[in-house]
Amino acid sequence: MFRTLAAASLALAIAAPVLANEGAIKARQGQFQMLALNLSVLGGMAQGRVPYDAARAQEAADNLFHLTRNSQLGMWPEGSDNAAAAGTRALPVIWSNNADFLANYAALQTAAAAMQAAAGTDLAALQGALGAVGGTCQTCHQGFRAP
Amino acid sequence: MGWLARTGLAGAALAGLGLAAVWGVSLPATLPQPVRTALATHAASPEAGERIFWAAGCAGCHAAPGLTMQSPVAERLVLSGGRRLVSDFGTFVAPNISTHPEAGIGAWRLDQFAAALLLGVAPDGSHYYPAFPWTSYARMTPADVADLWAFWQTLPADATPSVDHELAFPLTLRRGIGLWKALHLNPGFVIPAPADPAALRGRYLVEALAHCGECHTPRDATGGLDAARWLQGAPNPSGQGRIPPIPHPAWSAEDIEAYLFSGFTPAFDVVGGSMADVVAHMARLPAQDRADIAAYLIALRASPSR
Numbered sequence: 001m002f003r004t005l006a007a008a009s010l011a012l013a014i015a016a017p018v019l020a021n022e023g024a025i026k027a028r029q030g031q032f033q034m035l036a037l038n039l040s041v042l043g044g045m046a047q048g049r050v051p052y053d054a055a056r057a058q059e060a061a062d063n064l065f066h067l068t069r070n071s072q073l074g075m076w077p078e079g080s081d082n083a084a085a086a087g088t089r090a091l092p093v094i095w096s097n098n099a100d101f102l103a104n105y106a107a108l109q110t111a112a113a114a115m116q117a118a119a120g121t122d123l124a125a126l127q128g129a130l131g132a133v134g135g136t137c138q139t140c141h142q143g144f145r146a147p
Numbered sequence: 148m149g150w151l152a153r154t155g156l157a158g159a160a161l162a163g164l165g166l167a168a169v170w171g172v173s174l175p176a177t178l179p180q181p182v183r184t185a186l187a188t189h190a191a192s193p194e195a196g197e198r199i200f201w202a203a204g205c206a207g208c209h210a211a212p213g214l215t216m217q218s219p220v221a222e223r224l225v226l227s228g229g230r231r232l233v234s235d236f237g238t239f240v241a242p243n244i245s246t247h248p249e250a251g252i253g254a255w256r257l258d259q260f261a262a263a264l265l266l267g268v269a270p271d272g273s274h275y276y277p278a279f280p281w282t283s284y285a286r287m288t289p290a291d292v293a294d295l296w297a298f299w300q301t302l303p304a305d306a307t308p309s310v311d312h313e314l315a316f317p318l319t320l321r322r323g324i325g326l327w328k329a330l331h332l333n334p335g336f337v338i339p340a341p342a343d344p345a346a347l348r349g350r351y352l353v354e355a356l357a358h359c360g361e362c363h364t365p366r367d368a369t370g371g372l373d374a375a376r377w378l379q380g381a382p383n384p385s386g387q388g389r390i391p392p393i394p395h396p397a398w399s400a401e402d403i404e405a406y407l408f409s410g411f412t413p414a415f416d417v418v419g420g421s422m423a424d425v426v427a428h429m430a431r432l433p434a435q436d437r438a439d440i441a442a443y444l445i446a447l448r449a450s451p452s453r
Contacts, residue, residue: 040415047405082387089388134417138216138410138426141419146388 021080025088028075031067038063039133042119046130052123061112061119061126064133068112072105082146089146101144108136173325175268178261185289186261196298199291201431202356203284207424208232208241211307216410216423223427226251227305232278233385236370237314239278247304260299261292267328274324276312277331277370285334286355331371338377341446349443352436357425362390378447383420394444403441404434 041060044050079085081092094101111132118125178186200206209226228243245251252260259270267274267281275281317323336354341347353359364372365381380392394403395412402413407429410418418426429437447453 036415039411043409043411043415047409047411049401091387132217134410135216137417138419138423141417142215142421142423145419147383147390147420147422 021077021085022087024075024077024080025085025090028072028090029088031070031075035064035067038067039137042115042126042130042133045123046127052126054120054122057126058116058120061116064112065116068105068109091144091146094144101140104136104140104144107139108133111136172329173322175272175274175325176266176328177268178258178265182261182265182289183258186257186293189290189293191293191297193294193297193301195291196294196296198432198436199295199356200298201428202352202436203287203295204357204425204428205244207421207428208279209244214424216427220431224302225305226302227307228309229307234278235384236318237312239276239312239314240310242309243305243307245305246299246302247306250306250308251304253304257293257296260296261289264292264295265289265334267324267332274321274328276321276324277327278312280358280361282332282372283355283358283361285332286336286351291356327369327371330369333374337374338443338447338450341443343442343446345439345442346446347443348436349439349441349446352440353443357429357440359393362421363393378444379453394441394448396448400438400441400445403444404437407437407440408434 038060041056042064045052045057076090076094078095080088081090081095082088083092111129115126115129115133118129205226206223208230209228210223210230211225211227212230214222226243226245228241228245230241232239232241243251246253248254255270262268262270263275263279264281264284264287266285267277267279269275336350337360338350338354341350360372360378362384363378363380364374365376365379367373378393381390383390398406398413406412406418407426409430410423410426412418429440
């Protein structure tokens with residue numbers, strides 16, 4: 001009886017952080033999917049696949065701006081990298097070289113602010129701002145995400 | 148002489164023959180005369196060579212480590228080496244191939260450059276490891292090699308010394324690569340010639356220059372590409388995650404072109420990993436080249452081999 005209880009509480013003690021990490025992984029992936037959804041509105045116009053619409057472009061750029069101002073509280077717990085957890089491509093280097101990771105995120109915030117200022121002006125301004133947004137995404141995916 | 152001695156002698160003779168065969172098979176090849184003639188007679192153009200440079204992705208391994216998508220393009224033209232390619236066979240470190248006469252390949256002749264690309268053979272006659280994708284470049288035309296070499300002459304010299312690969316014995320014996328070549332070096336194309344001229348040009352870009360198969364095709368136990376599973380995706384040689392099959396089953400030709408130009412997937416995820424360098428290079432090609440690559444990949448997806 002005691003042994004069963006001990007085993008059960010040990011299993012709980014191991015499972016609890018795993019479950020917490022699963023939630024964090026889902027939350028940050030949801031955050032990036034929302035970024036992608038709004039980026040698809042801007043990118044679709046930039047690539048000429050859908051006509052430029054200043055109001056829609058501004059709305060997407062506003063979302064992009066606010067999404068990148070969302071605090072990352074609780075989204076990156078230790079042990080939620082792809083070596084320790086399933087269902088994530090987040091590389092351990094995010095934690096081992098956290099300063100670079102944060103600098104990249106700050107660059108995305110800057111690019112999103114520039115996009116917010118440009119998207120509603122005209123198509124050329126939107127296209128001009130998109131390169132920097134995509135560039136910051138690429139830089140981070142290059143070093144911090146597994147293929 | 149008893150039978151034991153005779154068998155022993157015959158065995159020794161056989162072993163000797165076997166050794167001689169291994170010695171012969173592993174001997175580094177030399178350029179055939181028609182290739183030498185084509186190299187020597189082509190009116191080489193550095194402008195044409197720049198297109199070959201970006202399509203072949205030389206900078207993807209030989210530019211300095213740590214470049215990002217926002218790095219100025221001039222930094223991708225400094226081929227100082229130093230990037231590490233981790234594999235099951237050990238770690239390969241890309242050498243300096245800048246125009247520096249001692250640290251790089253500035254003192255080479257065109258035919259030596261061609262032997263490196265088309266045969267995987269160094270000027271001293273030794274074999275290069277297939278981490279250097281001569282396995283794909285072997286399909287290049289001599290004219291493109293000559294144009295690329297003409298462009299090379301416009302690139303800067305860099306004095307950074309090359310670093311040794313980190314390999315374990317017996318892989319340190321380069322002569323063994325000769326046997327590997329006998330098994331795996333195929334200068335023919337993998338996919339039969341497509342009827343569509345765009346897809347045919349795309350085949351040359353994909354299978355010869357861009358060497359897509361080197362990562363996107365799985366390898367067998369000896370490290371050779373498994374042509375039966377051509378571009379069907381593979382474990383990442385560096386250990387993290389998987390290299391996806393190409394083309395993506397749901398992508399259109401337009402999606403592939405947009406991705407190779409901007410790095411945006413149709414769902415506006417953004418390219419990462421070593422593919423980010425590939426996109427940085429592909430974006431510098433004429434749009435027609437990206438359209439030709441897309442035509443080849445779409446034709447491949449529709450072919451019976453899929």
